[in-house]
Amino acid sequence: MNQQIIRLPKALHSEVTAHLFPDEGPQPERAAFLLANRVEGKDRGIFLGYRLVVVPEDAYLEKADDFLQVKSEFICEVARMAAAESAYLIELHSHPGCVRKVGFSRLDCAGQARFQKYLTYKLGGPPWGALVFGRESVSGSVWLPGTESSLEARVQIVGENWQEFSNSQEPVSLRFDRQQVFGLQAQRALASMKIGLVGLRPLHKAQILEETPFAFDFR
Amino acid sequence: MSNNKQFQFKFNGKLFETDKPQLNLQELRQIVGESQSPIVRKDHQGRDERLGEHDPIHLGHHHGHEHHKPEEFGCDPDFNRGLQTYLEQELELIGSVFPNAQHLGGGVVYIPKHPLPEGVYNRPFTGAFVVVPPLGGRPDNFWVDPGLTLADGSLPGNFTAQSSIAGRPAGFFSWHLKNWCPGGVAGQGDNMLSFLTGVKRRLWEGK
Numbered sequence: 089m090n091q092q093i094i095r096l097p098k099a100l101h102s103e104v105t106a107h108l109f110p111d112e113g114p115q116p117e118r119a120a121f122l123l124a125n126r127v128e129g130k131d132r133g134i135f136l137g138y139r140l141v142v143v144p145e146d147a148y149l150e151k152a153d154d155f156l157q158v159k160s161e162f163i164c165e166v167a168r169m170a171a172a173e174s175a176y177l178i179e180l181h182s183h184p185g186c187v188r189k190v191g192f193s194r195l196d197c198a199g200q201a202r203f204q205k206y207l208t209y210k211l212g213g214p215p216w217g218a219l220v221f222g223r224e225s226v227s228g229s230v231w232l233p234g235t236e237s238s239l240e241a242r243v244q245i246v247g248e249n250w251q252e253f254s255n256s257q258e259p260v261s262l263r264f265d266r267q268q269v270f271g272l273q274a275q276r277a278l279a280s281m282k283i284g285l286v287g288l289r290p291l292h293k294a295q296i297l298e299e300t301p302f303a304f305d306f307r
Numbered sequence: 308m309s310n311n312k313q314f315q316f317k318f319n320g321k322l323f324e325t326d327k328p329q330l331n332l333q334e335l336r337q338i339v340g341e342s343q344s345p346i347v348r349k350d351h352q353g354r355d356e357r358l359g360e361h362d363p364i365h366l367g368h369h370h371g372h373e374h375h376k377p378e379e380f381g382c383d384p385d386f387n388r389g390l391q392t393y394l395e396q397e398l399e400l401i402g403s404v405f406p407n408a409q410h411l412g413g414g415v416v417y418i419p420k421h422p423l424p425e426g427v428y429n430r431p432f433t434g435a436f437v438v439v440p441p442l443g444g445r446p447d448n449f450w451v452d453p454g455l456t457l458a459d460g461s462l463p464g465n466f467t468a469q470s471s472i473a474g475r476p477a478g479f480f481s482w483h484l485k486n487w488c489p490g491g492v493a494g495q496g497d498n499m500l501s502f503l504t505g506v507k508r509r510l511w512e513g514k
Contacts, residue, residue, distance in 0.1 A: 117389055150413070155413075157413060158386040160347075163384040186390070193392075195388065195395065198410055202382060202385050203384060205381065208381070209318075
């Protein structure tokens with residue numbers, strides 16, 4: 089399987105960011121979990137997040153600008169919740185100091201290795217996923233059965249306007265994903281252009297359309 | 308050939324067998340090869356119960372009990388995350404000299420086989436725990452694997468035999484570096500390597 093995707097509905101993504109980066113008050117690292125379904129395709133696997141489970145204030149052992157620790161009892165309850173719903177787990181947390189680029193730290197990776205063992209004990213093993221959020225960025229990883237190391241995941245926010253984040257790149261709009269015949273890289277280049285279309289039916293007269301980002305709209 | 312290993316249990320999802328109906332935590336750790344992490348047991352409602360060092364661990368008998376479900380054990384999740392740039396720099400420094408050092412979370416670092424001077428203690432090596440402080444903080448004290456004594460069975464000075472660190476039993480050395488001048492960036496000025504050099508000197512004192 090060559091592509092891993094973690095997909096969140098726009099409303100759920102808004103809920104996540106509102107929890108991780110509240111408008112007011114201090115901005116320590118915060119954590120939450122997503123319950124997700126999973127679709128296995130021929131060349132891709134997709135986690136579909138459907139519910140946010142936030143870590144309540146009293147479930148933190150420690151919460152600072154650059155560190156958080158959650159009580160084991162709460163982690164156990166989340167795992168039980170996932171088991172009861174036959175859901176997959178996606179853990180997520182924030183790095184509040186990061187804005188346009190964010191990635192898992194070494195501490196995160198060490199914690200994920202322990203979490204992998206824990207989920208094998210509680211849920212029988214992967215698949216599971218992890219997300220880390222900056223203020224305008226997100227990175228994702230997934231773990232699949234039979235592998236100990238993680239795979240990079242694209243993160244898609246789906247709604248009226250789709251948006252996609254990958255770990256090393258700026259977010260890109262997927263608004264015209266269905267018309268994406270040139271591939272993602274070409275779509276990024278096209279998105280930055282201004283395009284004129286001249287004299288296409290049923291316009292019946294020369295017209296210039298100008299649109300950014302680029303759209304094919306052959307009618 | 309008869310199978311004497313009649314008792315079974317699961318650890319981190321893997322099935323293990325033993326000939327003992329009851330284990331203690333140390334025996335369980337030896338069987339599964341998990342020497343450090345706190346261990347939890349799943350109760351009948353799926354909740355975790357952390358095992359103490361002296362808790363008896365009763366195992367189910369599997370022969371003749373086809374429907375018996377083995378007891379399930381696992382590592383405590385110990386869920387911590389963070390950017391901790393300063394901590395990561397310190398961990399990298401420690402790892403450059405002590406490649407087997409393990410970060411147990413929360414800044415607690417475990418060095419599995421810290422050498423001890425020959426004939427001075429009751430063992431040639433000890434595991435040592437130190438805590439990386441937050442940026443601008445000063446490291447203080449260190450811990451060693453439980454059971455450490457001087458060669459004659461007495462305890463070193465300023466040492467508490469029954470203590471704990473990161474949820475694990477340990478011996479506690481009340482000790483700090485007299486002079487501490489951090490540079491604000493790991494690797495500049497005093498850092499965890501200077502602290503660990505001091506730890507080694509303290510252990511070498513042998514009293």
